[in-house]
Amino acid sequence: MQGNSGGGFFSGVIAVIVLGAVVGAIVLFTGVYNMAASIPHTAIGLWVVETGKVKSIQAHAKGITAPDFTDKLVADGAPNYGINCSMCHGPSAGTDGAPFIKGMYPEPPNMSTLAVKYSPSELFWIAKNGLKMTGMPAVGSHVSDDQLWTIVAYLEKNKKADDSAPAK
Numbered sequence: 810m811q812g813n814s815g816g817g818f819f820s821g822v823i824a825v826i827v828l829g830a831v832v833g834a835i836v837l838f839t840g841v842y843n844m845a846a847s848i849p850h851t852a853i854g855l856w857v858v859e860t861g862k863v864k865s866i867q868a869h870a871k872g873i874t875a876p877d878f879t880d881k882l883v884a885d886g887a888p889n890y891g892i893n894c895s896m897c898h899g900p901s902a903g904t905d906g907a908p909f910i911k912g913m914y915p916e917p918p919n920m921s922t923l924a925v926k927y928s929p930s931e932l933f934w935i936a937k938n939g940l941k942m943t944g945m946p947a948v949g950s951h952v953s954d955d956q957l958w959t960i961v962a963y964l965e966k967n968k969k970a971d972d973s974a975p976a977k
């Protein structure tokens with residue numbers, strides 16, 4: 810590469826890419842990464858899955874328009890939430906769901922925080938489609954869009970004005 814610094818730069822970039830692929834393949838195929846639900850992700854593993862999740866939700870919820878959250882919608886949402894979500898996200902703010910949620914990883918967050926972190930369109934998309942490899946089911950497989958909107962309305966009205974959750 811003498812006399813050709815551009816070529817040297819590109820060889821360096823290619824070397825880094827090859828090294829990254831080799832390290833990635835070693836991590837992937839040796840089984841060294843622990844998939845146990847009883848052990849938290851490494852910091853980098855957590856960053857990758859959390860960032861990917863939030864970006865994916867934001868991208869896919871674009872173009873979904875929420876209806877007006879009337880009192881009727883909110884009232885209908887309470888029992889719909891109870892049947893479809895409370896066993897994992899807790900029957901009401903500050904209380905827990907079923908005992909097994911303690912063994913889930915990620916553990917389902919409490920209902921009072923759900924609408925703090927996400928917009929109504931994003932909540933609807935998550936509830937309808939679920940989240941891969943988390944235990945969050947695609948509730949749209951057995952609950953209609955109209956019913957899902959009642960749940961979103963209920964969550965919006967009952968969110969805790971919580972400043973600990975990151976604002977978007």
Ligand code: HEC
Pocket residue numbers: 862890893894895896897898913914915916917918923926927932935936940943944945946948960
């Ligand atoms: C079988 C248990 C289960 C049921 C039932 C369930 N969820 Fe979840 N849900 C989860 C788990 C586990 C997560 C954690 C996913 C994560 O942190 O990446 C989750 C995550 C979520 C999130 C995103 C939270 C975040 O911080 O990223 C929302 C919003 C949500 N659920 C809404 C609902 C709604 C609404 C219902 C009912 C229509 C519902 N869930 C039913 C288990 C469940």
